[in-house]
Amino acid sequence: MTSDPSPHPLRIGFLFNHDELHQVAHTAPIISALQRRAPGAHVEVITSSDRQAEAVRQFLDPALPPPAFLSIQPNSGIRLVEKMLGNAVPLSRLNSLRQNAEFFRRFDALVVPETTTTFLKKNGHSDRPKLIYFPHGAGDRSIGFSPEIRLFDYVLLPGEKTRDRMLAEGVIRPDNHRIVGYPKFGAFANRPPVKLFDNDKPVVLYNPHFDPMLSSWFRFGEEILDYFASQKDYNLIFAPHVMLFQRKILASVEHRILRFRQRIDPRFAGLDHIHIDTGSDRSVDMTYTAAADIYLGDVSSQIYEYIQNPRPAIFLNSHGAEWQGNANYEHWTFGPVLDELAGLGAALDAVSPLSDAYRQAQTAAFAYSFDMKDGESPAQRAAAAIAEFMDLPQ
Template sequence: MLQGAIERLADPAVPQKLCFFFNAQLHHVLHAMPLAIELARDPRFAVDVVAMTHDHIAMARDIARRHGASTIRFVQVEGPMLSAFTRLAGSATPPKLVALAAARGRLAEYDAIVVPERTSLLLRHAGLKRTCFIHTCHGAGDRAVGYDRRIRQFDFVLLAGDKQRRRMLDKGLIREGHYAVVGYGKFDLTRDRAPARLFPQDRPVVLYNPHFSPKLSSWPGMGLDVVRLFAEDGRFNLIVAPHIRMYDGRRRRERMERRLEEFSRLPHVHIDLGSAASVDMSYTRMAAVYLGDVSSQIYEFVVRPRPCLFLNAHGANWQGNPSYRHWHYGPVHEDADHIVEKVAHAIASHGAYAAVQQKGIEDTFDREGRSASERAGRAVADYLTSRLRHGTMPRTTSFGFGRGSALAHE
């Protein structure tokens, strides 16, 4: 990588080598590929997508094809040790630290690495001290985990809107000249795609989207009751699409699919425990009502204000807590009793929440001017070009990792 940097300083016509690295679940692809497509159109950069699984490569390749980004190179990191650890973990993706070890040699070749997660910052401790790390975030929710202290160690951060900018500045996670508010690039990938038809009858569609964290999710204590009550009632079509991380493990997913089999056969119930449709906004766009708890996908739903309601399964004291701002967008319930009637009430009372939803969306997503992808591409291109011109290198100071924090929920 150092040799390449010297060549680029000597000859600015030599493209900078950029890596878009996917080291987590499939949903991260949609948060970074808009930027990859934009930068691939700029002759100053050579763009590679490096990922740990075939599914990641297939999704990224399909996105690039649909958007005419023919110059991107796709690389899957493979090896017998990596496969063995993945099988042992029983997950769709390899354990992150094993993946980083397997990919480290290849990643050292790049001038900059773009990631939607934070664990990859550990590569700095593995010799990639001169590499520029760029963070796209993955979602624009309210929970404190989205404002992880590790973010301050990125060289450049892309933000969806003023909410993120304000909270990150308050926490000292970003600094002037090293971030840009650009909007939400995922919208650019999904805006023109018509949702597939899932149900034979045109009933209102309810999306039940519980979070994966057992401490926060409504699924462990209420999930099966929710599904059963909708199945028995029949007034609504129901999509059950938990956060993709909930059933990332193949064996856990198969066990739950067997438990839900009696419901999945019903014409008005659709169950998805982790397909691409559960992350590409297919369901948030087609649903008339959102039922959930703390997932940031609520913002991908209320970008077009609609009725929603929330299940407080963990007894949260949520009033006045910025991590629960989205619970002001609809009724909050402590149990799933009479959940179908509660959904009907949420629809009837939506007018009381529409203005609050709209204000939250305006604060969360900056939608002024050009597309988010274009704005992100310009911001990152300008930053990387300036960095090369001035010979600026990333900081190599303390990285802010506490014990056990490297694999925090992301």
């Protein structure tokens, strides 16, 4: 009499299918943690570019056998059409999902940091693979709580704020999510700060978003660079969301508008008190949020990474938002909000040192947004949640 054969090991794929690298650090740290937690599972990495693959490798534990890396390079013809349309629509991303739908169904689960992958659930194939989602950031914009999240089988969350809003919006259920913390913090912890300027003047980080409706860049951007170019009291890091300068035409799915993105005047590039970075690794690894003394921005979720260490912040209401009491602008309670740039100089002078009221607002919001429990790291907690959801031997 023979025993039943052992069940086939489950295939867990970590999918990275975005044009840029800003999503990688949110789920890549979980890969090695899951390999340790569930060594019997087949943990694999799927990328759509060589840059993504190299970025993911930086988060892997060298003490472990590397996971298999698989590629879903986008169709060159689709990429050409996408470029002709100013990269306004993510045609390559959607085409990769469509072309590889059968390939993805060979996996038992895919772990993803963005919602485009729900395309796989919209084609009538809801059972395989299971889709496990970790949002790439802990910001307040309403798009972070969109109806598409309902299509995920399981959702990993950084803290109570995101959980409470998702539950209120009905996009998660009490039984299909787990708060695990923020793996990106663990991935970049304990790094020495980077000194970007040869002086000790205060450093301002201007970090506009790319959304053509909400971003301050389109209305105030060049005027802000002009202001800092003509003064000598502050250093400026201009490091917008990486997508702002990767597209010639910016599209807002949420607000249904298009805008052409302006170029940066070359005259700003040669100034020793202005550092411009429109998309390097430093734009996504918290180098600049750690280096800044003052944050200047609009709706980017990077403000929540910045307030890990409470500091002065100024916000730009370039689109006439009625933001008071609006959860989509909760971060605008962390510092003064300017409707016009005429008050920028006075705000910069007055915002430091950080007032007790703003410090309390930042501290409370950070605690609500990120579960920072001692003990297991966020990546380990996420791995445990995935293993339990997928019933993996641990």
